[in-house]
Amino acid sequence: MSRIAYVNGRYMPMRKAMVHVEDRGYQFGDGVYEVCEVRDGRLIDERRHLARLSRSLGELAIRAPLSPKALSVVLREVVARNRIGYGVVYLQVTRGVARRDHAFPTPAVRPSLVVTARPLNRMRSEALAASGISIVSVPDNRWGRVDIKSIGLLPNVMARQRAVEQGAREAWFVDRDGTVTEGASTNAWIVTALGIVVTRPADHRILRGIARTVLFDVIKAQGLTLEERPFTLAEAYGAREAFATAATQIVMPVVRIDERTIGDGKPGPVATALRRAFHDYAEWG
Numbered sequence: 001m002s003r004i005a006y007v008n009g010r011y012m013p014m015r016k017a018m019v020h021v022e023d024r025g026y027q028f029g030d031g032v033y034e035v036c037e038v039r040d041g042r043l044i045d046e047r048r049h050l051a052r053l054s055r056s057l058g059e060l061a062i063r064a065p066l067s068p069k070a071l072s073v074v075l076r077e078v079v080a081r082n083r084i085g086y087g088v089v090y091l092q093v094t095r096g097v098a099r100r101d102h103a104f105p106t107p108a109v110r111p112s113l114v115v116t117a118r119p120l121n122r123m124r125s126e127a128l129a130a131s132g133i134s135i136v137s138v139p140d141n142r143w144g145r146v147d148i149k150s151i152g153l154l155p156n157v158m159a160r161q162r163a164v165e166q167g168a169r170e171a172w173f174v175d176r177d178g179t180v181t182e183g184a185s186t187n188a189w190i191v192t193a194l195g196i197v198v199t200r201p202a203d204h205r206i207l208r209g210i211a212r213t214v215l216f217d218v219i220k221a222q223g224l225t226l227e228e229r230p231f232t233l234a235e236a237y238g239a240r241e242a243f244a245t246a247a248t249q250i251v252m253p254v255v256r257i258d259e260r261t262i263g264d265g266k267p268g269p270v271a272t273a274l275r276r277a278f279h280d281y282a283e284w285g
């Protein structure tokens, strides 16, 4: 079955799905995106993803291409047409097509909207979570507004590539103070020796992950203590557990950071329990 993409009002086979060479997303990275989990054919936390999309668009003064309601119809249609049971749906909005000039086009042009979906292998995801992943740390060299889910991801791309080259799955960015900000495409967490779950506050230095927000509810329901504060790489090395969260990973245990083994080198009980309970607290579309 050929994959179907939605591009500016039309559903079309992937190989025919194209955007203009002067799309500002292509030329400047002038756009934003969302990635939403699909489980049992249903969208997970769609409402929150669309709310964050609105915020990202607002911060960059990009017009919404469709109302949230119409967008929701398109997301569902792309999931259905691609027969996704378990996987992800990706949506991207750019400022649109205009002759190349850094400043916004005047008058404003129609924003471009692309939606794609792809299946993931559930058994492979679960196997990965059962063994845990390795992380490498890299300097955080990103701009000061990574709270906006921009498609300009070059530092994240370089970081992830570094991880892959070192046999790891993800990179954690470390700022000048030695504190971990977040992963290349995940939020970063540790569990202290006292069993306290720690993650960095969502300021302009990290993306406010949807999985992160949902996990706050899971943590509370499990009677765990949460501390929203920065933690250093040194603290992470010595943590009892560490894990990463994202729509694509849910709760992914971390068993190694750089050359250090975390805990006993196996996924810890806290990360494992949070992963198991996650979808009881997520919103099913």
Ligand code: PDD
Pocket (backbone or CB within 6 Å): 035, 156, 182, 183, 184, 185, 186, 187, 206, 207, 208, 209, 210, 211, 212, 245, 246, 247, 248
């Ligand atoms: N990434 N931090 C960064 C830098 C991210 O790119 C992501 C998500 C997250 C987690 O956000 P959420 O819980 O809403 O998925 C944190 C997506 C999955 C991606 O780029 O593929």
